[in-house]
């Protein structure tokens with residue numbers, strides 16, 4: 001079996017890349033271990049994803065946004081505080097002449113949209129359930145050994161994209177040095193219904209065990225991401241709804257009135273995973289396989305989407321040349337350095353700063369919050385970064401198409 005591009009992992013990052021590459025005309029295969037519609041699909045679960053301004057533009061340019069729009073909730077204002085400390089920052093999209101900073105979409109909803117687009121696209125074949133058991137690189141193609149219910153087969157591809165998540169088999173099989181750091185924090189997520197309508201407001205209260213974030217969601221709901229010390233996560237998961245809501249309310253206060261209802265809770269242990277290389281001969285490492293970051297700034301998938309937009313742009317400009325050509329892959333890697341480094345440093349730096357108990361770190365945090373509260377220029381600077389405009393911006397994120405029609 002042959003193809004131009006094999007994408008291993010059809011989660012948020014891999015599937016989005018496949019959709020972005022489809023109009024270029026390459027023959028693409030997506031190899032996914034867990035079928036899209038399976039309840040246990042790890043990428044398309046109940047998580048609420050805050051999609052940045054630039055991500056929504058990218059999704060629009062690749063034809064996904066129109067499928068998501070009806071179930072997306074605009075983020076118009078962001079309130080940032082630190083638990084039990086002075087200072088509150090309000091980022092207001094209107095202050096920047098915008099209608100919103102981005103939108104919130106459920107990962108499961110994203111999965112349904114991207115899956116139906118993949119199924120409709122003639123030059124994409126999804127092979128699932130199937131896993132990659134071996135990879136050999138060298139010469140004009142890379143060779144992947146796949147295992148599925150039907151047995152084993154070999155797939156030759158001119159470019160392999162490893163989008164197989166934070167525990168990437170391909171990255172580890174190729175012994176690509178990778179930094180892995182456990183934050184000792186676990187995000188407990190669920191939907192909640194507060195008494196007062198959110199009106200497009202997102203709230204992030206930063207604490208020493210990570211953020212307590214309340215995101216605007218569809219209906220009357222909000223998406224809750226409550227980051228706790230890992231050793232207390234099981235206890236919080238096991239609480240009955242009433243006690244859980246009462247505890248959450250103590251953290252959050254009454255900004256949205258009483259919390260009335262809670263949905264099903266899920267926990268995610270939080271780690272930093274950063275591969276030291278994002279390209280090798282005939283290989284790109286994408287998404288969580290390349291960089292899994294703390295959700296403190298809600299940037300993980302947004303960053304991956306910008307990586308995908310850049311890769312698609314470079315391949316589009318090459319006009320159906322060899323997609324695994326080393327020069328192209330090196331161009332991709334150097335283009336992405338600034339954004340990747342900046343975004344990872346911001347998320348890791350914030351997580352460490354807020355979990356640091358020293359009086360110096362506390363002073364720095366309060367100064368940072370107060371500086372943002374009083375300076376419109378600083379707020380604008382931070383908002384632009386959070387909206388996904390850092391370093392050289394790909395055409396799709398500027399609202400342009402990959403190729404003129």
Ligand SMILES: Cc1cc2nc3c(=O)[nH]c(=O)nc-3n(C[C@H](O)[C@H](O)[C@H](O)COP(=O)(O)OP(=O)(O)OC[C@H]3O[C@@H](n4cnc5c(N)ncnc54)[C@H](O)[C@@H]3O)c2cc1C
Pocket residue numbers: 008009010011012013014031032033034041042043044047048049050051130131132163164165166168169170187189225268286287288289295298299300301302303304
């Ligand atoms: C609590 C929480 C909240 C978050 N909120 C946000 C947010 O608001 N905004 C944001 O931008 N990001 C957010 N993120 C980050 C976001 O979820 C990740 O960036 C995103 O899931 C990465 O997608 P991925 O496709 O790279 O990896 P994954 O989602 O892990 O998908 C990997 C896929 O590869 C498949 N796979 C694995 N191994 C193999 C194999 N050997 N062969 C074939 N297939 C394989 C898996 O089945 C899976 O489908 C959040 C993360 C967490 C934990």
